[in-house]
Amino acid sequence: MGNKLIAGNWKMNFTVAESVDFIGRVKSLIKNVHKTGMCICAPFTSLHALSGALRGTGIALGAQNIAWADKGAFTGEINAAQLKEAGVEYTVIGHSERRHMFGETDETVRLRTAAALKNGFAPIVCVGETDAERTAGKTESVLKRQTVAALTGLSAADAEKTVFAYEPVWAIGTGKNATPADADGTVKFIRGTVAALYGAATAEKIKILYGGSMNAANCADLLAMPHIDGGLIGGASLKAEDFNTIIQAAERL
Numbered sequence: 001m002g003n004k005l006i007a008g009n010w011k012m013n014f015t016v017a018e019s020v021d022f023i024g025r026v027k028s029l030i031k032n033v034h035k036t037g038m039c040i041c042a043p044f045t046s047l048h049a050l051s052g053a054l055r056g057t058g059i060a061l062g063a064q065n066i067a068w069a070d071k072g073a074f075t076g077e078i079n080a081a082q083l084k085e086a087g088v089e090y091t092v093i094g095h096s097e098r099r100h101m102f103g104e105t106d107e108t109v110r111l112r113t114a115a116a117l118k119n120g121f122a123p124i125v126c127v128g129e130t131d132a133e134r135t136a137g138k139t140e141s142v143l144k145r146q147t148v149a150a151l152t153g154l155s156a157a158d159a160e161k162t163v164f165a166y167e168p169v170w171a172i173g174t175g176k177n178a179t180p181a182d183a184d185g186t187v188k189f190i191r192g193t194v195a196a197l198y199g200a201a202t203a204e205k206i207k208i209l210y211g212g213s214m215n216a217a218n219c220a221d222l223l224a225m226p227h228i229d230g231g232l233i234g235g236a237s238l239k240a241e242d243f244n245t246i247i248q249a250a251e252r253l
């Protein structure tokens with residue numbers, strides 16, 4: 001079992017002042033983290049301030065989107081150079097909220113993933129089935145389609161830098177997490193899908209996180225599962241104590 005990655009997804013929360021204040025509180029809590037990877041995916045407006053505030057904490061900076069084009073007429077988008085200048089290392093791509101509310105598709109996810117890798121970012125590609133898809137027995141076909149689409153056209157060297165987050169849509173923000181065994185089985189399926197494309201060695205190197213109502217109470221059981229390489233945490237990443245509890249649970253494994 002490799003080291004875990006704990007990524008906070010702040011979504012559309014926190015002003016710049018609130019972001020910096022939060023890091024101040026997290027800094028005083030996070031102690032003795034030696035092996036667990038940490039990252040906070042913040043709103044664009046907070047990125048510059050956070051790159052300073054995070055210095056010395058061991059927490060990497062992440063964004064929540066990246067454009068596929070280098071620059072130009074793309075109102076509302078943000079490009080690689082802008083993110084790099086702000087000190088960003090990770091970017092969430094294809095979160096279910098973007099897929100379902102903002103028209104993100106498998107194809108735009110593919111384009112954004114390629115752009116992130118081309119520019120040296122680690123993409124955190126979100127995949128996951130809806131409640132209806134799960135009930136209809138389509139979980140595996142949906143995950144296979146989303147995973148293959150994101151990786152299409154990538155070399156093995158690029159593919160292995162891709163982080164996936166398995167986020168069942170019915171578990172996001174609902175307080176209803178997947179059971180550790182179910183989440184682990186599904187993450188294993190995603191890894192198998194990667195293995196079918198690139199071979200087992202590459203698939204083993206890829207980090208696959210679980211996301212969807214991971215919190216201070218259930219994190220230890222989820223993170224202890226053999227195939228789950230970490231967590232993408234929404235609600236609980238907005239509470240300094242809970243975020244620290246999750247990081248410490250990963251560190252203890």
Ligand code: PGA
Nearest residue numbers: 172173212213233234235
């Ligand atoms: P949640 O969100 O932890 O609030 O369920 C996870 C996510 O959407 O990344």
